[in-house]
Amino acid sequence: MNTKPRHGLTEQAADAAVEQACRMLRLPTIRTQFPDLAEAAAREQMSYRAFLAELLMAECDDRARRRSERRIKAAGFPREKSLRTFDFDANPSVDPAVIHTLATCDWVKKGLPLCLIGDPSHG
Secondary structure (H helix, E strand, C coil): CCCCCCCCCCHHHHHHHHHHHHHHCCCCHHHHHHHHHHHHHCCCCCCHHHHHHHHHHHHHHHHHHHHHHHHHHHEEEEEECHHHHHHHHHHHCCCCHHHHHHHCHHHCCCCCCCCCCCCCCCC
């Protein structure tokens, strides 16, 4: 394995190498965001470590988003519902602050029970 840095690469060759490596390693987010993030890193004089961290975090965030979307699709719910689209005005007895606090799932991490009482909405 060659671990020596490749100092002789032109910018164009480096971009092509990144593109090819991302395809081989299946890193689609890094592949698509690399040019913009590289330019931003140069403008902001980011360290190499910070730039690498930004790239890797972008890939991880996008993978988590895609994984969530796949799981929702695989669940086969009859219709999509989320807290982002919940109409709190439709039922003034539902406290948005309580719902958003429950959505953090801290109660699950602490092992606390949750009991919801009432008629479910079918709208």
